[in-house]
Amino acid sequence: MSNKFLYYVKKLKFPFALVSFILSVVGSIQVYHGQFDNLLKEFVVIIYSVIKLFTFFPTESVLKNSPLAYELATWMAPITTVLGLFTVFRNLYSDSIMAIRHLNKDRLIVLGANKESLIFIKNTLSQYPKKRIVCLVDFEEEVDSDILKLLQVQLVRIDYSNPEAEVNRLVVKDEKLYKGKKIVSFEKEPKVYYHVQVLSKLLEEYKDIDVYIRTETYRVKEIVEESMDKIKNFNINYFNINDLMTNNFLQEFNINNTNGLKASWKGKKFDTLEDIANQVSRSNILFIGYSNIVNHVLSSLSNISVTNPLKSTKVTIIDEDVYKKFDEFMDYKTRLKSVLDYELIEIRKKSRKIEDIFLEKSKEEAFNAIFFCDEDDYTNLINMDRIEKYIRNLSVAVYSAENSDIDTIYETMKSKIAGLKIFGNIENIINHDVIINETQLEKAKKFNAYYNLITAEMMGYEKSDKSLQQQWKSLSNIKKESSWNQSLHQNTKRLLLSKFSELDEFKDENILSLWKSKLENLTVDEQVDVIENDIYMNYMTSLEHKRWNNFYYMRDFVYDEIKDESNKKHDCLIDNWDDFMSSKQRPKAIYDFISTLALEEE
Structure with a gap:
């Protein structure tokens, strides 16, 4: 009910004020025109009368008969003033409530105020009503501040054109942007990458800030990701809305x-x-x-x-x-x-x-x-x-x-x-849980950690004492994407294993445990021999190799005897499985098979 009332107040406020002003001027002219020989004096009195009408003290008594326009202005003018004061105090009230409500809370920083940014903000507040959100925009960016104020989102401006300006340092300090543990950007490429680099320098004293950047064109991201990987205080994650x-x-x-x-x-x-x-x-x-x-x-x-x-x-x-x-x-x-x-x-x-x-x-x-x-x-x-x-x-x-x-x-x-x-x-899709708490991202992190654990067990390596998050953060962007894609393929592998389990040779067997036991305490060469001689293990290994090749081909890698990822060359991109198994890359087949053993974690 109150929202509906406020809607109509806001909608009718200006026409009501305009009519009040017109009636005040017309009514004052009708009352005082011709009463003074000096035209300047008459003009001043009319202006004074209009002002008094809006300040609750009309120059004519309400008990006296006056022209209709003046009588209406006697009531409408002060109501207009009340509406104006109500708007001012309502803005002050909103600002105060926002400051108190978000006191000492970590900020979720959203870069830009375009359509996608606003959708994300609305959806996030719908999921987490008490979340403090800061909308960070360029000095020159046009923003509908009324919508942000209505959503109780703090609007902060940065001068990206002059990143070393002292005003930027003051904004970071005064607005406590260093409390923003997560930054999400829906800004356009390529300017978003420049903006993130500027922010990384302004927040260089603060570590482990998670940054989520919306990408539009994969190639543009590829061009800049090497330099973005050098930003050490930001943990950068890329996402494409349509891909998600x-x-x-x-x-x-x-x-x-x-x-x-x-x-x-x-x-x-x-x-x-x-x-x-x-x-x-x-x-x-x-x-x-x-x-x-x-x-x-x-x-x-x-x-x-x-x-x-x-x-x-x-x-x-x-x-x-x-x-x-x-x-x-x-x-x-x-x-x-x-x-x-x-x-x-x-x-x-x-x-x-x-x-x-x-x-x-x-x-x-x-x-x-x-x-x-x-x-x-x-x-x-x-x-x-x-x-x-x-x-x-x-x-x-x-x-x-x-x-x-x-x-x-x-x-x-x-x-x-x-x-x-x-x-x-x-x-x-554009909400907090999908982009920040993305289920598939968390699965990819768990998969990566478990893959590393299985690899250490199978290869006799020392097990990592790093946390799941630390292991993920240590990966380059393309390695993160590779783990992400591997985890997305896990359901496909499970489907195939479910068909294998229908066969007589796997009756009442836990296939993954059986396969793992076959490879225990063997050298890598012996493990690969076992895999090659078991058609089902061989099938899953060659399947993963095919999927892995696809991943790199979709990123325009080609085969070369010398591995050079910066120039998109890889020595394992051999399509024919028999050729791969007879090449010097044969021992690496164990890594393809480990992705199947990693299913055991779930």
């Missing part, structure tokens, strides 16, 4: 439901790695429509959908401008053909040919998942309607940036397509 949204969605979406993995493996017998690969088959995914989100889905699929070490995930993309769009995606990915087996088909949007193409390609190799990814919701729905009767038993995903726009039709289509899912609304 896509990975979260694909973890729940049934992307690896190939016929070979859906079928029962009870009673089956495999003699070679190739036999297992043929049974597993591979994911075959169709994209109809090509918006920017497709690039993020493809990047995630290059990791999550790796179920077969001998065959790459099959991807077919249909769009009216598919070659140009895919060419842009291929930039800085010279070995993409080693990652994805892709086919591009160019036809106009909403074409009737979509049905014919779907039927033709399904005969060649059955699809197990379909993505409708045009920017336009209507186009996605028309395309889905074209082939709806053929996809009722498949995993189907529809991209919609505003899910609510198609909720009604979605419910109707879901009654026909059981596996239908909608994804694309980033507002649910």
Whole structure:
């Protein structure tokens, strides 16, 4: 009720004040015009009368009959003054409450005040109402301070153009920015990297500040990350909103439901790695429509959908401008053909040919998942309607940036397509728990620590006495990304292990414990021999190697006999598994297998 009242007060305050002023002037003129011979005297009296009306002391008695305009002004003018005072005191009250409420609390610092920043602030305060948030902006940045004040968010300005200015040091001290243990930025690239570097110098006396930077273009981040890694007082984490949204969605979406993995493996017998690969088959995914989100889905699929070490995930993309769009995606990915087996088909949007193409390609190799990814919701729905009767038993995903726009039709289509899912609304992703307390990030940290522990046990190394956080912070950015991707692939490995457990040779066995026991107290060469001679261990090891290769290929690494990560060269990027196992890199196969043993931690 009070919020509604305040809304109307704010909305009507200006027109009410304008009418009050007009009535005060008109009423005063009607009362005093012609009473003085001196025009200057008359003008001064009228102005004085207007002022007195707004200060609760009209020059004419309320008991005296006066013109209607003056009578109305007698009441409206002082009410206007009260509303003005109310606004002033309300701002002072809000500032005081904010200062008291946030007294001595750690600050969450948000860089910039763009749309994404405000969404993050609102969502965070919804999750944690008592969280103290400081919005840090450039001196020259235009900001809607009313919204921030309404959210009880402190607005602080820094002169980024003159980082050595004394005023910046004073702002850090006076606003206690050093109490900001976490910094989140949604600012645009590349200026965000400069702003973070400026802040690191202003806060150089304070250590272990976690910084989360939103990236837009992977290549820009690659260019600057080497210099960003040199900032020692900041623990820098990068995130891309669409990547977070896509990975979260694909973890729940049934992307690896190939016929070979859906079928029962009870009673089956495999003699070679190739036999297992043929049974597993591979994911075959169709994209109809090509918006920017497709690039993020493809990047995630290059990791999550790796179920077969001998065959790459099959991807077919249909769009009216598919070659140009895919060419842009291929930039800085010279070995993409080693990652994805892709086919591009160019036809106009909403074409009737979509049905014919779907039927033709399904005969060649059955699809197990379909993505409708045009920017336009209507186009996605028309395309889905074209082939709806053929996809009722498949995993189907529809991209919609505003899910609510198609909720009604979605419910109707879901009654026909059981596996239908909608994804694309980033507002649910831009919040504290996803970006700062990100579940997958925590899983990646745990995976990295447990991987290190298993490695130490298997290789006879000394176990690290560093904490989980310290081990993570010691990694370079690309090593963090590698661990992140490994942890994202764990569910895929679990799926394969669950199929192995259906086989007679693993009946009543804990597969991971069995495998670990086979490798205990052996040299590395002996361990690799055991792995190579066990088709199931060999399958999981070659699978991880395939996934690992994909990770580096997607970052435009190439094979070279001499490892040089700064120039994107790696000596382990050997695609053929037999060639790898017969090369001088053979002993490193144990590291690929350890990623499977790390499943034991969960």
